Amino acid sequence: MTDTASPGIPPSTQVTLPDGRVELAPGTAPPTGPYANADLLPVPVAGRTWTTYNFSALWVGMAHNTASWTLASGLIAVGMDWKQAVFTIAAANLIVLVPMLLTGHAGPRYGIPFPVFARASFGVRGANLPAVVRALVACGWFGIQTWIGGEAIYLLAGKLIGDGWTDASRVGGYAWTMWLSFAVFWAIQVAIIHRGMDTIRRFENWAAPFVLVGAFVMLWWMSVEAGGFGPLFDQPSKLGWGADFWKLFAPSLMGMIGFWSTLSLNIPDFTRYGRSQRAQTWGQALGLPTTMTLFAFLSVLVTSGSQAVYGEPVWDPVQLAAKTDNVAGLLYALVTVLVATLSVNIAANLVSPAFDFSNVAPRRVSFRTGALITAVLAVVICPWKLYADPQGYIFTWLGLVGGLLGTVAGILVADYWVVRRCRLALADLYRAGGRYWYAGGWNWRAVTAFAVGGVLAVGGADFHPLVDGRPVPALRPLADYGWAVGLGTSAALYLLLTLPGLRGRAAGQEVRVERKVQEARETG
Numbered sequence: 304m305t306d307t308a309s310p311g312i313p314p315s316t317q318v319t320l321p322d323g324r325v326e327l328a329p330g331t332a333p334p335t336g337p338y339a340n341a342d343l344l345p346v347p348v349a350g351r352t353w354t355t356y357n358f359s360a361l362w363v364g365m366a367h368n369t370a371s372w373t374l375a376s377g378l379i380a381v382g383m384d385w386k387q388a389v390f391t392i393a394a395a396n397l398i399v400l401v402p403m404l405l406t407g408h409a410g411p412r413y414g415i416p417f418p419v420f421a422r423a424s425f426g427v428r429g430a431n432l433p434a435v436v437r438a439l440v441a442c443g444w445f446g447i448q449t450w451i452g453g454e455a456i457y458l459l460a461g462k463l464i465g466d467g468w469t470d471a472s473r474v475g476g477y478a479w480t481m482w483l484s485f486a487v488f489w490a491i492q493v494a495i496i497h498r499g500m501d502t503i504r505r506f507e508n509w510a511a512p513f514v515l516v517g518a519f520v521m522l523w524w525m526s527v528e529a530g531g532f533g534p535l536f537d538q539p540s541k542l543g544w545g546a547d548f549w550k551l552f553a554p555s556l557m558g559m560i561g562f563w564s565t566l567s568l569n570i571p572d573f574t575r576y577g578r579s580q581r582a583q584t585w586g587q588a589l590g591l592p593t594t595m596t597l598f599a600f601l602s603v604l605v606t607s608g609s610q611a612v613y614g615e616p617v618w619d620p621v622q623l624a625a626k627t628d629n630v631a632g633l634l635y636a637l638v639t640v641l642v643a644t645l646s647v648n649i650a651a652n653l654v655s656p657a658f659d660f661s662n663v664a665p666r667r668v669s670f671r672t673g674a675l676i677t678a679v680l681a682v683v684i685c686p687w688k689l690y691a692d693p694q695g696y697i698f699t700w701l702g703l704v705g706g707l708l709g710t711v712a713g714i715l716v717a718d719y720w721v722v723r724r725c726r727l728a729l730a731d732l733y734r735a736g737g738r739y740w741y742a743g744g745w746n747w748r749a750v751t752a753f754a755v756g757g758v759l760a761v762g763g764a765d766f767h768p769l770v771d772g773r774p775v776p777a778l779r780p781l782a783d784y785g786w787a788v789g790l791g792t793s794a795a796l797y798l799l800l801t802l803p804g805l806r807g808r809a810a811g812q813e814v815r816v817e818r819k820v821q822e823a824r825e826t827g
Contacts (some may be wrong), residue, residue: 314663315732324348324577325413327729334733338427340665342658346414346575355578358586361573365566365651366594367514367643372620374562375599377608378555380616385603391552392599402712402790403567403591407583408573409719413727417569417655418662421711422732424718424797425753428744431663433711437592438659439684440704441652442677444565446686448648449492453485455640458625460484462633476686488641489678496674513645518601518640521620524607524632554783557706561786563591564708568715569655577817590780653677670764676712706760713756713794714749722801723825748800751792756793760785790797 309708329332332342337786357612379386380739409420417437421430461469471478542548570587577583602620617623625635628787653674660673668676719725731737735744763778764785774778 305758317728320348322563323412324351324579325675325727327728328821331730334730336734336780337666338342338567338735339733340661341671342661342670343416343419343631343665343733345419348414351411351414351576352578353573353586354578354580355582355586355589358573358577359590360584361650362587362590362594363512363515365647366591366598367646368520370600370645371562371595372518373600374559376616376620377602377603379606379610380770381546381551381555383551383555385600385607387542387544387548387552388603389596389600391555392559395556396595397565398556399560399563399567400588400591400677402716403563403587404569404584405716405720406567406712407574408580408725409727410571411577411580411583412725413729414575416572416575416658416734418659419732420571420719421715422739423723423727424714425749426741426744427732427735427739430742432750433568433714436707436711437565438677439680440565440708441569441656442680443684443686443704445652445656445677446684447680447690448652449489449681450485450492450643450686450690452488452644452648453481454619454621455637455644457481457575458621459634459637462625462630488644489682492618492645492653493675494659495645495649496653496671496678514639514643515598517636517643518598519606520639521605521624521636522601522608525605525612529611535691557784557786559742561704561708564625564712564786565655566651567712568708569658572658587672589620618798627718637780683730684708684778690748702762703764703785706764706789707757708789709786710756710760710789710793713790713792714752714797716790717794717797718749718801721798722758748797751800752793752797755796756789760789760818 316328316331317325324344333339347419369479371513375388375392376593378391381387390436406417406420418430418434421433425432457469457478460480468480469478470699471480473479474482486518556571574583577586594663605623606616609615613626617626621640624633624640627633627636656677657670657673658678661668661670719727728738731739734740739746741747758775759778759781762775763773763780763782763783765773773782
């Protein structure tokens with residue numbers, strides 16, 4: 304088995320700049336072979352140009368979307384008031400920011416995407432395990448967002464065409480026109496994929512502010528319907544601040560963390576373009592918690608207003624927008640939903656799984672092919688079941704996602720920060736037989752930590768509405784803390800399995816060095 308830690312002396316194939324960034328040495332041929340392609344190779348230092356503003360803008364574009372809206376409004380629907388909902392979301396985003404900054408560090412330092420970063424801990428081949436898990440999660444998100452976009456088209460067309468559209472015959476529990484709308488929105492996204500990343504980047508530049516203005520317009524409209532802002536703030540909590548709230552707080556917090564747990568892993572896909580560590584650190588710290596908290600605040604106020612106006616909270620913004628009789632207002636609201644959904648779906652749910660699927664077979668699967676695989680799997684996962692109700696959306700889907708991905712994050716953070724102390728050998732990340740090859744390309748320590756942490760994190764969870772029952776009923780007490788359990792367990796177990804071997808190898812190396820020094824003295 305090869306050594307699991309990088310030597311103290313950097314390999315000659317890479318150079319470290321004064322600011323700590325590392326790249327392949329000038330004149331060194333880029334890695335080739337079955338584990339490399341143009342999309343997975345390290346970004347040269349000259350190509351790492353993103354600033355603090357770029358990272359902040361990225362988060363503005365990703366946070367201002369319909370799924371973020373339903374994340375906050377869903378807490379109102381399950382009994383919280385606006386203060387409790389905003390507090391829960393703000394706390395979750397401050398917590399998830401920590402692993403996001405820790406895993407994001409490898410991006411600007413080495414210029415590598417997440418699947419390549421994972422090779423250091425899981426092995427060159429073993430990295431496909433966390434990459435595929437994360438990719439499947441992204442497929443689920445892509446499907447959910449596509450369903451939201453299709454719903455917006457369905458309701459918009461219904462207002463313009465009439466009841467013949469909305470009351471069409473039902474197939475699989477939904478009108479066939481809803482399925483058609485879903486397919487249309489899916490096709491729009493696939494068409495944008497084929498146009499390439501430049502089109503996507505230009506779209507993101509103006510989508511985020513457009514969506515934020517739309518959120519404020521919905522807030523103004525709901526305050527008019529409710530007779531002022533007072534009713535939006537006055538809706539009481541069904542839980543109070545006693546035991547009932549805190550019982551719901553833990554699974555809600557884990558669900559909110561689970562919302563961005565995918566990005567806490569694949570953030571190197573974006574930070575690899577960072578100009579410096581300072582740029583990615585400040586950009587994310589300024590962009591994520593503030594943006595999500597503001598958008599959550601708008602969401603819960605509007606949802607509280609819908610409770611005052613309609614007698615029950617309407618947590619889905621598409622359904623809420625459809626209640627207006629003003630055609631111009633409806634058009635604006637639903638176009639906003641479409642723009643927001645398109646913006647986040649391509650940026651957050653397409654780029655990363657495209658890299659992941661490319662990592663599985665670099666020679667056969669390009670970035671574009673990986674994106675198309677994502678779009679197809681997003682339909683197979685049946686996203687309409689995941690999005691059917693706030694209970695299933697928050698506590699089942701987000702809870703399971705958070706538990707599994709928290710397990711991967713624990714291993715990555717433990718390996719990179721504790722075991723390797725942020726030292727990686729770039730060339731070995733792309734070749735067989737190097738220090739990250741382990742046994743046949745797999746590091747059994749990481750796989751074991753992932754399996755144990757994953758079972759403890761999600762084994763006791765309620766999988767409804769996906770399936771009935773809990774896989775391991777005895778683990779039910781841990782289910783409400785899935786993300787924390789997965790991250791903590793996997794990190795601790797990985798270090799337990801790895802560090803004793805490292806200490807032994809380090810001691811042996813020190814003995815060999817002392818012997819060489821002694822021999823040199825004797826011959827000198």
